[in-house]
Amino acid sequence: MDIAVPREIKNHEYRVGMTPGGVHELTRAGHRVRVESGAGAGVGFSDEQYAAAGAELVSDVEALFAGAELIVKVKEPQPEEYRRLKPGQVLFTYLHLAPDEAQTKGLLASGCTAIAYETVTDAQGGLPLLAPMSEVAGRMAVQAGAHCLEKAQGGRGVLLGGVPGVLPARVLVLGGGVVGINAARMAMGLGADVTIFDKSLARLKELDALYGPRLKTLYSTADAIEAELARADLVIGAVLIPGASAPKLVTRAMLKKLPRGAVLVDVAIDQGGCFETSKPTTHQQPTFEVDGVVHYCVANMPGGVARTSTLALTNATLPFVQALANKGWRRALSDNAHLAEGLNVHNGKVVYQAVAEAHQLQHVPLEQVLMETVGDGSDI
Numbered sequence: 001m002d003i004a005v006p007r008e009i010k011n012h013e014y015r016v017g018m019t020p021g022g023v024h025e026l027t028r029a030g031h032r033v034r035v036e037s038g039a040g041a042g043v044g045f046s047d048e049q050y051a052a053a054g055a056e057l058v059s060d061v062e063a064l065f066a067g068a069e070l071i072v073k074v075k076e077p078q079p080e081e082y083r084r085l086k087p088g089q090v091l092f093t094y095l096h097l098a099p100d101e102a103q104t105k106g107l108l109a110s111g112c113t114a115i116a117y118e119t120v121t122d123a124q125g126g127l128p129l130l131a132p133m134s135e136v137a138g139r140m141a142v143q144a145g146a147h148c149l150e151k152a153q154g155g156r157g158v159l160l161g162g163v164p165g166v167l168p169a170r171v172l173v174l175g176g177g178v179v180g181i182n183a184a185r186m187a188m189g190l191g192a193d194v195t196i197f198d199k200s201l202a203r204l205k206e207l208d209a210l211y212g213p214r215l216k217t218l219y220s221t222a223d224a225i226e227a228e229l230a231r232a233d234l235v236i237g238a239v240l241i242p243g244a245s246a247p248k249l250v251t252r253a254m255l256k257k258l259p260r261g262a263v264l265v266d267v268a269i270d271q272g273g274c275f276e277t278s279k280p281t282t283h284q285q286p287t288f289e290v291d292g293v294v295h296y297c298v299a300n301m302p303g304g305v306a307r308t309s310t311l312a313l314t315n316a317t318l319p320f321v322q323a324l325a326n327k328g329w330r331r332a333l334s335d336n337a338h339l340a341e342g343l344n345v346h347n348g349k350v351v352y353q354a355v356a357e358a359h360q361l362q363h364v365p366l367e368q369v370l371m372e373t374v375g376d377g378s379d380i
């Protein structure tokens with residue numbers, strides 16, 4: 001199969017979809033891998049390392065896309081990228097389509113087959129291709145929040161751990177999944193007073209068993225969140241309803257309860273954000289202020305620690321890339337129901353129900369897509 005790895009073009013995005021080690025696994029299996037020149041430069045992988053792994057280096061990005069059967073990326077395609085996609089091509093990357101109508105329409109118009117990392121599932125009910133970046137973003141959320149709490153960044157001048165004789169900062173974490181627990185661990189490690197909210201009692205029990213009295217747990221309701229805001233220094237948004245837009249847990253009106261100079265870090269921004277006042281920001285300009293509250297809403301946080309993130313992400317994606325390359329997308333998805341959950345768009349139609357609902361579009365059931373032409377072998 002002809003596999004293309006473009007250079008990422010989102011603002012301050014240095015991750016790359018495949019490492020030289022991953023490329024070598026594919027070229028050894030007989031696949032043709034073409035990598036855009038400079039694609040790995042930001043994370044220390046040179047063109048020479050890719051060439052030694054058997055890749056062809058391509059500097060004409062139009063030609064790279066045009067010849068590809070499978071395109072492996074990190075971030076959702078930007079407008080100039082989705083305009084290059086065409087029917088018969090498979091795109092494997094993060095998409096986050098529910099809050100992004102323009103990209104959804106762009107992918108539908110392209111006719112391509114788009115498989116989203118963030119909706120691939122595993123046998124334990126987890127999201128194995130989102131989890132590595134959620135680990136990174138959860139840990140980073142505390143670093144970012146601590147920095148934003150400094151006066152020079154517009155924060156209220158509070159140190160997370162406090163000092164002897166001065167209370168530590170109060171940190172609220174909304175959502176106790178992968179982002180949430182990684183954020184909580186970092187914040188506890190720095191000595192903050194941490195409360196985590198979730199709607200899942202089973203998850204709250206697990207967290208309580210793991211961390212005991214060091215971590216406070218609260219069942220997530222609007223009233224419980226509102227009551228805690230008045231004493232919060234840092235609030236981390238870490239909820240997820242897979243594939244769907246994030247629920248707005250802190251409304252504009254509730255913002256007034258927070259102390260001036262408090263900080264909101266909305267990690268859930270890539271699904272639209274869980275604070276009503278959130279809007280996506282970039283690594284270049286990560287924050288803005290509403291009602292005296294600092295908002296940090298970077299939609300590609302792991303891109304800030306791109307080397308760690310590339311290694312963590314590609315460890316998780318490589319087996320799925322190999323399955324897609326070796327079997328073709330339709331057979332790979334038919335053989336693996338968890339990978340099949342990743343199919344969001346195919347041939348001008350939305351397949352993932354929560355995405356269709358977010359944009360009031362019809363969706364075609366996954367089973368129908370997989371059955372459509374599995375017999376004719378046309379694109380296996």
Ligand SMILES: NC(=O)C1=CN([C@@H]2O[C@H](COP(=O)(O)OP(=O)(O)OC[C@H]3O[C@@H](n4cnc5c(N)ncnc54)[C@H](O)[C@@H]3O)[C@@H](O)[C@H]2O)C=CC1
Binds near residue numbers: 130238266298
């Ligand atoms: N901004 C960025 O760069 C990144 C953003 N993310 C995003 O972070 C978000 C969280 O991801 P994960 O932790 O991996 O998801 P997860 O599925 O592991 O955890 C989500 C948790 O939210 C809980 N939840 C759902 N509704 C809730 C509510 N109303 N109140 C409280 N809890 C609620 C769920 O029970 C679950 O425990 C996702 O939107 C993900 O895309 C992840 C990585 C990077």
Ligand SMILES: CC(=O)C(=O)O
Binds near residue numbers: 075094270301302
């Ligand atoms: C999860 C995601 O969108 C990211 O790592 O940028």
Ligand SMILES: [Mg+2]
Binds near residue numbers: 300
């Ligand atoms: Mg993102």
